[in-house]
Amino acid sequence: MRVTVIIPTHNEAQAIERVLADLPSDLTTEIIVVDSNSTDGTPGIAARKGARVVQEPRRGYGRACLTGLSAADSPDVVVFLDGDYSDRPSELAVLLAPIKDGRADITLGSRLSRQRSGGALPWHQALGNRLAASLIRLLYGLEITDLGPFRAARADVLCAISLEETTYGWAVEMILKGALAGFRVVEVPVSYYPRIGKSKISGTVKGTVGAAWFILSLIVRYYFRRHRPRSPRPA
Numbered sequence: 001m002r003v004t005v006i007i008p009t010h011n012e013a014q015a016i017e018r019v020l021a022d023l024p025s026d027l028t029t030e031i032i033v034v035d036s037n038s039t040d041g042t043p044g045i046a047a048r049k050g051a052r053v054v055q056e057p058r059r060g061y062g063r064a065c066l067t068g069l070s071a072a073d074s075p076d077v078v079v080f081l082d083g084d085y086s087d088r089p090s091e092l093a094v095l096l097a098p099i100k101d102g103r104a105d106i107t108l109g110s111r112l113s114r115q116r117s118g119g120a121l122p123w124h125q126a127l128g129n130r131l132a133a134s135l136i137r138l139l140y141g142l143e144i145t146d147l148g149p150f151r152a153a154r155a156d157v158l159c160a161i162s163l164e165e166t167t168y169g170w171a172v173e174m175i176l177k178g179a180l181a182g183f184r185v186v187e188v189p190v191s192y193y194p195r196i197g198k199s200k201i202s203g204t205v206k207g208t209v210g211a212a213w214f215i216l217s218l219i220v221r222y223y224f225r226r227h228r229p230r231s232p233r234p235a
Contacts, residue, residue, distance in 0.1 A: 001100065002030075002074065003027055003075060003152075004031075004079070005028050007020075009035045013045055015083060016083050019084075020049040022090045023090075024089075027093060034054050034056050034065070035055055036056050036059055054071045060166040063166040074155075076155055078154075078158060079152045080151050082195075085195065087190060087191070088190070088193070091191060094189075095107050095150060095188060098186045098188065105184045105185070106153040106157060106174065106183060107152045107185075107188055108175070109146075109149075109187075109190035110144070111148045112126065112146045113145050128209075133147065139220070142185055148190065148192075151174070161178055162177075165218075167214070168214070172218055
């Protein structure tokens, strides 16, 4: 199984070497670091550690992920991972297992389903994620607890659902479109630790509230666009 790992970065020089060192080499076929105008040497560090660095000067988390997807070399599965070392790349096997076993098309790493390191997830970010996950459970019948960034999906599924969001709405778009198209979205517990460096969004209450409002409105908008999920597709 060909596995491509895509890591969006912006000034992650303090963490990116640890992230790349912890990725299990026996599970990854290629690693793509999509860098957005880092000024701290992140691209050079990533390249020295063996990653393929792709430049994306336009800002936006979703845009970086989409750029990485377009650069991927015929993967079977694509993994998305932040470059701040808050998730543990060494847990990649846990994330891939449901897809490998034929039980899932998309897997989400939940930071809220097990005890996490103190201070890893600020209260306002945890609250926003729980609220969004609760709304998804209510409207879509999808049993998830978190919208975590550490996730994997079959490449053909990503192609089928045609992701378009270029900002932080991209993460929830994958879940909603996957559910509405009848693909199997499965959550697995992952560890979570304080990020290295300053968060671009969740470091402030204002940034978190803005992101949460956008995500919640997106959840409702997709629901009314497609009133209910289709029946799950066969494996």
